[in-house]
Amino acid sequence: MQGKQYDFNKNWKFYLGDLEDGASNELDDLNWRPLNVPHDWSVEFSFDENKGEGCTGYLLGGIGWYRKSFIMSEETKENITYICFDGIYNNAEIYVNGEMVGDHPYGYAPIYYDISKYLKSPGEKNIISVKVDHSHYADSRWYTGSGIYRKVDLVVVDKLHIPIWGTFITADEINEESARVNMKVTVENRYNEDKDFSISTKIISPSGKEIINSCQSQNIKANEEQYIEQSFKVDNPKLWDINSPLMYTAVTAIRSHGNLIQEYKTPFGIRSIEFDSNKGFYLNGRRVPIKGVCLHHDGGLVGAAVPAGVWRRRLKKLKEAGCNAIRSAHNPCSEEFLNLCDEMGFLLQVEFYDEWDNPKDKRLNMEEKGKDYITSGHAEHFQQWAEKDLKATMLRDRNHPCVFQWSIGNEIEWTYPKNKEATGYFGAEANGNYFWELPPYNREKIRDNYYKLPKEKYEIGDTARKLADWTREMDTTRPVIANCILPSASYESGYADVLDVVGYSYRQVVYDYGHKYYPEKPIMSTESVGQWQEWKQVIEREFVAGMFIWTGIDYMGEANNQWPNKGLSCGMIDFAGFDKHSFHMMKTLWQDEPHVYLTSQNIEESIYEIDESKEVVDKDKDGWKKRLWAWHNMNRHWNYDNEKQIVVEVYSNCPMVELLLNGKSMGKKYLKDFEDRIYKWVVPFNKGTITARGSMNGEIVIDEIVTSGKPAGILLTIDKKQLIADGTDVVHVVAQLVDKDDIPVYNKEKEIKFNVKGECRVLGVDNGASSNVQDYQATTITTNKGRCLLILQSTEVKGNIEVTAESCDFKSETFKISVVE
Structure with missing residues (x-):
C-alpha cells in the first residue's frame, strides 16, 4: 500500500x-x-x-x-x-x-x-x-x-513519502545457498524543512514468513528527493520460475519521531535471466526455449476493459498448450495483466510502441500512402511524449519478475523508407519475397545503399538509440529488444547496434545469416506463424532463443475491407476463448505429456488428394513448409454423407497412433513417417465413433468424435460455481448444442437466448467467429460450431444467479451460481 x-x-x-x-x-x-x-x-x-x-x-x-x-x-x-x-x-x-x-x-x-x-x-x-x-x-x-x-x-500520503512506483528491486549473485536482493527506494520530502526519519524494510518469504528486518536512520533536505539503496542476503532463495512462480514481498516503512507515516509493499521475485548468442535463453541457470505468443489487449466481447477473470481463463488455456511467454503486442499491458503473469508463471515482453517518428497507414498495413483525421495516430505525439511514457511504464513494471525483455518497437522499419530501399528485396531482382528468400544483396551493399540514400528527417538508428538509452537509464537487468521486419537492414542502419537481442518478424530464413554475420547478437523470433515449420526452425538452432506466435488469441482489428470479418482469426484460441486446431498442434510441440487431437474433412474440400499408393498427400507438395497464419480447413465433427472419402488428421506427439472407426482399426501409423507432423488417414465415412489412440512410454491417450443427430438440447457449463461480490469477478457460461443422446452437435447452428436472473451484470455474448458482427451487448446469439459464450459479472450484492439458455425448440437446465462476500 x-x-x-x-x-x-x-x-x-x-x-x-x-x-x-x-x-x-x-x-x-x-x-x-x-x-x-x-x-x-x-x-x-x-x-x-x-x-x-x-x-x-x-x-x-x-x-x-x-x-x-x-x-x-x-x-x-x-x-x-x-x-x-x-x-x-x-x-x-x-x-x-x-x-x-x-x-x-x-x-x-x-x-x-x-x-x-x-x-x-x-x-x-x-x-x-x-x-x-x-x-x-x-x-x-x-x-x-x-x-x-x-x-x-x-493515493494519499504524508508530505514525507515514497512516491508512486518509488521502489526498484533486483536480485543477483543467485545460487542455491543464497541471493543478494538490492533495493532502491525513492523518498520525497515536500515539507519546507529538513526531516529526520527512519526507513525499515521487512522481506516476507513466499510462505509468509518474515526473513529479514532492516532499519536505518536518514535525513532529507526540504523539498528534495533522495534515493536510498539497501542490500539484503536471502538464504536458500525460492526462485520465481515458469513452473513455480514464487513471490516475495518487501514491506518498507517510513517513520518520523517514532510514528509510522507510510507502509509501502513491493511484491518481487528472485530469478536470473540470460541470453547467450550461441545457446539461447537461460532462466535460473537452465536453458529454456521461449514458447511464446503475441497478444493484443482486447478480450473479445468485453473489448479493452478486460476483467482479470477473463484474462485468467485465457492465460490458463495458453498454459495448457505449453505457452511460457507473452509479448504485449504492440503496447504496454495493464497492471492486472502483469500481476497475472507473475502469479501464473509467464515470461512477459513489454513492448512500448508500434509507431515512432513516422506514422503507419492504418488502412493500408505497411503501405504508407496517406492519412486523414480519423487515422491520425500516436506518431503525432511521439516526439513530446515518448520518453515520459516509456519511463512511466518501466517504473510501474520493473519490479515484476515476469518481465524479461523491454521491446522498444514493432516493425518500425517500414516507416523509414531507406530501410526498405536498401535491402534489395523490393526491386526487380527479388519482388519483395522477404519471407522465404535470403537477402538479395550482401551486407556491404545493403550498408552502402543505406548510407548513400538521402538523410531522412528522423533516422531510425538515432531514434532507436534514444529509446534504448532511456530504457537502460531505468533498468539494465533486462535486455532491450525490438521486433525487426527487415533485420538485414536493421543490422546496418544502427538500429540493431543498440539492441541486446535482435527480434525477427517472420524471418526464419535469415536465422543462419544473422548468426553467421553478427555472431555477438542473440536472436529470437518475436513474431512467427503458429505452424510446425516455424518451431522446427527454432529447435534445430540452439542459438535461436525461441519464438512468439502471431497470435495466441484472435483479436479485433487489422481487417480492412474484410467485412463481416471484424478481426484476424490467426490465433490458437478464438475470440470467445475456445481452442482451435492450431492450439492442439502447438500443444503437441510444446508439451511433454502425450496428447492426441482428431479432425476430419471431405477429401475434395481439403488441402489433400489421394496418390497412386492410396496415401494422403498434400496437393501443394511441401506446402506445409510455407503455410502462414490461417490453419487449413478441418472439422471437429464426424457428420458426412455415407461412403464419402474423408481425410482424418490427428495432431499428436505420440510416436504411434492407431485410428479406429466403430472399433475397427483403420491402421497404425508412426510420427516419423510424417514430415509435417500430422498423422493422416483417408477412410470411407460411416456414422458412429471415430477414435484416435496414441501411445507414449506405455501411456495410452485417446481422442474420439461421435456422429451427432440434429440439435435437441443445450448443455450449459460454467468455469466457477461461486462469484465474489466485489463488482469485478466474472463467470463464463458456455452453451453447447447437443442431440437427443447428449452428444455435442458441432455442425449445426441455432439462435440461443440466455435468461439471467439475480444480482449480476451481463457483460455480453459471443460465438468465437471472426465473422460474428452481432452486438456483443446482448443476451441472444447464433452459435458457431454449435456453441456460444455468455459472461456475467458480479455486483456488490450477495445472492444467487440463475441462468438458462433456450432456442425456439428446446431449453437447457437451470444453472445456479452463488454470489458471496
Missing part, C-alpha cells in the same frame, strides 16, 4: 458526446449514465460496416466525459493526494474542480498526477472530470477501445 490507497473505480458518471462545460462543477450531470470503471464505450456500439474501419474492428470511437464526486477526510488535509490512471484511451484531459490537471495522449501508458492543490477543504465535495477524445477512431492497426478502460487509484 502506498500511504492510503483508495479504489477509485466505482460510482462514476458517463456522458457520450462533447460538452463545452464538461469539467464545470456547476454542470448538471443528474441524467448522466452511472457506471464503474474500467469502461470501454466502443464495444457497446454495433459493428458498423459503413462508418467503421476494419483496422479497428468496425467499432466507432467519439468523445466521452467521465465525472466522479468524492469527499476528502480531515486526516488528509496536510497530505499529498495523487490520482493514478493505469490507462485511458486516449487523448485524455483530467480536471479537478474545473481546473485542468494535465493531459495525456497515449492510451497505453500509466500516468499519475498530484491533485492536492486542486482539492477543496475536507468535508466538501470535489469533482474529478475526464474528457476522452477518441474521435480519431481509426488511429491504430487493431482494436483499441475508448474510455477509462483500466483501473484508477487515489
